[in-house]
Amino acid sequence: MDAVAVPPTRRALLRTAFTAAVLAGTAAALAPVLRARRPRPVTAPAPLAEETYRGRHIAVRSHQVWIDGRPLHVMRRADGSYLSGINHFESFATPLELARAAVDELGTERLALAAPHHG
């Protein structure tokens, strides 16, 4: 599995939940130690939206977008609309529309693993 590509599929989320359950068991044994520290807030991940568009897997969580498991560089305009590393000169109302536009522009090409960085 790629170290950089982190496709947040449902399977991966389930795996995370399973790991958390196992850790919870371990935590029971360590409870006296942990109780001495400040309580850790449990935050649920934002809901994940997935779809297949023109044969490509799109995943959106909050403002983050993955295409076939690779992160799309997402940026915002002052009016709240979205731009990406693939679409710098046109903005879109939602991350999902942004992801579809990137797929349209990519054709059959995959995203780069590491995009160049901005200022």
Place this chain on the structure above:
Amino acid sequence: MHTRQNQKNLTGAQKKRFVAALLELKRNGTYDEFVRVHDRWFVPDRETKLRVGHMSPSFFPWHRRYLLEFENRLRALDPGLSIPYWDWTTDNSPVSSLWADDFLGGTGREGDRRVTTGAFAYDRGNWTINVRTSEAGYLTRNLGRPQNPIKLPTAAELQWALDAPLYDSDPWDSTAPDGFRNRLEGWAAPRSEKWRNHNKVHQWIGGHMTGGAAPNDPAFWLHHAFVDLLWDRWQQRHPGAGYLPDRPLPLGDLQRGRVISLDEPMPPWDVTPREMLSHQGLYRYEA
């Protein structure tokens, strides 16, 4: 002083020399440095950082200086060269001579959008894409976006931008409600076709031209030479108007420190918009 010609008037020999110089800049690494500079200074306007190249008043002076730097490198190789300009309101077809085998090459093939004709085709071995947003090591294009057709800006849409009496307006970003800069740069403030001039040309070419590493496509330079010429035309049409903002924004203005006023230095060169207002003595445009 040299002359930037309309690309449609270049002779075969001039095209050959221009292409040869581009290939040499690519070979020695200079070209990719320029691609990185463009990408690095693209800052969208939701961020609170300084914006110099896009979504800001310094769109014109920043790109003027950027093109001058590039042109200097071309002319260091061949003093007879200059950046040609592409008037996309007239040469507005994917079969224009601009996209012929002897100049920029044509559109990308179906599927992976790979350019397969002309000197910048990957198989020729001289044009590998190193600053990548996609995995492609080859140049990509999608002229006219046939899957979802798009037209280049019309003469009327361009004229509407040139007619703007003000250079730019508060809040000096992609939502600026009026002004030549945003009308020409092309952020649809109210969403409509005429608000998309410069941006739409990037979209029409497609492939690398739609992304942050747009200068990977040599068409970038010809597009922006025309944008630079349009700044001249606006100045001639509105002799009493000038670059705005003409002084640093006051304390409390949300755009303070995020946009460049007339006498503030633009990175990465530390030149001011005032120094870029005219290119007299440096180059001229063929009528």
